[in-house]
Amino acid sequence: MRLFLILASISLKLFSPSVPQTGTSKIVFSSNREGSYQIYVMNGDGSGVVRLTNSNANDDLPIGKLRWSWGGTIRFQWFESLNSGRFILNPSTTGFTQGQATNEQMVTMNGNVKPSVIRQCPGGPPLTNYKIDSARSFVRRHYNDFLGRGPEGDPGWDFWTSEISQCGFDSECIHAQRINIGLAFFFSSEFIDTDPDMQNPPGSPAFDSAVYNRKFVYWCYMKYLHRDPHNTQEDLNGWGFWTHDLDSNGDYAHTIDAFQLSTDYRNMFGNAP
Amino acid sequence: MKRLILLVFVLFGPVTMLVAQEQTDLEQTGNKLARDMAERMPGWQHRRGNLIKGSSGVVVEIWTLPNRIVKVSMMKRESVDDAREKLAKFAQEEGGLQELKGFGDEAYAWGDDGANIVFRRGKYTIYITTIADVDRDSDSSALSPQERHARKASEMKRLSKQVAKEAVDALDLATKN
Numbered sequence: 001m002r003l004f005l006i007l008a009s010i011s012l013k014l015f016s017p018s019v020p021q022t023g024t025s026k027i028v029f030s031s032n033r034e035g036s037y038q039i040y041v042m043n044g045d046g047s048g049v050v051r052l053t054n055s056n057a058n059d060d061l062p063i064g065k066l067r068w069s070w071g072g073t074i075r076f077q078w079f080e081s082l083n084s085g086r087f088i089l090n091p092s093t094t095g096f097t098q099g100q101a102t103n104e105q106m107v108t109m110n111g112n113v114k115p116s117v118i119r120q121c122p123g124g125p126p127l128t129n130y131k132i133d134s135a136r137s138f139v140r141r142h143y144n145d146f147l148g149r150g151p152e153g154d155p156g157w158d159f160w161t162s163e164i165s166q167c168g169f170d171s172e173c174i175h176a177q178r179i180n181i182g183l184a185f186f187f188s189s190e191f192i193d194t195d196p197d198m199q200n201p202p203g204s205p206a207f208d209s210a211v212y213n214r215k216f217v218y219w220c221y222m223k224y225l226h227r228d229p230h231n232t233q234e235d236l237n238g239w240g241f242w243t244h245d246l247d248s249n250g251d252y253a254h255t256i257d258a259f260q261l262s263t264d265y266r267n268m269f270g271n272a273p
Numbered sequence: 274m275k276r277l278i279l280l281v282f283v284l285f286g287p288v289t290m291l292v293a294q295e296q297t298d299l300e301q302t303g304n305k306l307a308r309d310m311a312e313r314m315p316g317w318q319h320r321r322g323n324l325i326k327g328s329s330g331v332v333v334e335i336w337t338l339p340n341r342i343v344k345v346s347m348m349k350r351e352s353v354d355d356a357r358e359k360l361a362k363f364a365q366e367e368g369g370l371q372e373l374k375g376f377g378d379e380a381y382a383w384g385d386d387g388a389n390i391v392f393r394r395g396k397y398t399i400y401i402t403t404i405a406d407v408d409r410d411s412d413s414s415a416l417s418p419q420e421r422h423a424r425k426a427s428e429m430k431r432l433s434k435q436v437a438k439e440a441v442d443a444l445d446l447a448t449k450n
Contacts, residue, residue: 137366140366144366144367144384145384147325147346148344148346148384148389148400148401148402149331149346149348149391149400149402150359150360150362150363150366150367150391150400152359152360152362152363153330153348153350153355153359154327154328154329154330154331154348155327155328155329155330156324156325156326156327156328156329158327159326159327159328160327184325184326185325188323188325188326189322189323189324189325190322190323190324190325190328190333191325193322193323193333193335193342193344194335194342194344194402194404195342195404195406226384226385228422228425230418230421230422231418231422
């Protein structure tokens, strides 16, 4: 019995969610309990659930960690429209009230909620009109383009989205994770299965950079820019340039970064701000 | 200790078993589908494909001919309405899909200049994508870039449609009971 109690105690410590210990703690979470993903806040004991968002843009809502500022505010991203970004949620000292439907909601750890104007989080990613900047849309594109299947109903969509959304408002982290996801899709068995030339990636015994690098860049054109680099002289030159670049530095992350950040790619999913 | 184990089993056992059962059902249907398609498509090689990390609830089958690869990804939704909804969402997000007739309950050509196909049959959704490595064809060096491009495009569309047609018929047979 004593052993049971000790194990139960350890389990509780290991698996209890870390809820900020300030006053009446609140938990912010996203859920599709009403059909589409929305953001909710509730009391630490699970009571008093209040929906904060009213969005149809299901795909664009974040899944993953929400960032807590100790003793201050909770921040979350709400992609109600393309005209959005990462928001700062200011503290409030008044009672718990839900704000009007605007593009931003503020939640304090004391449970106060009120609307505010959109502004960029200092040090965070800039506001954007590009849908591809949404973590969930970004991952969707990788499913559609690299794996040839939609992510609907696949828990992998949440898994990869959370790899980005766990960065909160850390621009460098988000940037790095987007590149890592590109690499992960390139090096996934599921993608490799569709091209024999990709079956020996860097680090594998049979890796041949002369074959692999050229094909890697080819797929960057096909999967990111949706065009075959064979088809125009300009793209043939670009293909040669990026292959030479890869041959000289072996930096696949750099190549993926260049394609992900290219104007051609970004313009496919939104207009310039 | 026994109580702890019992508690974990009571709490998570049914959920785990349900998920495992659904995956098994899907895999069994996938096996039947592959067997029937193999009979309908002599000359093709096929193997079960891998899934990317994090994915589940999908069965992937890779079909190959020399220099040609067709990937078939099959999912089973909770209900026909769920399948319809998820396909509509995919169509909405992908944009510019062309409706196809004669492939299951609803079907679209999408991506790669319309060379890929997605179709729904009841609760099942199947995505089909084709890679045509025309550069490796024996007569490739005799083709102009335009001819290679044209062959690639037509091969991708032709093979996607051929495999989709066989997949619809095989799925009907696999889910008959």
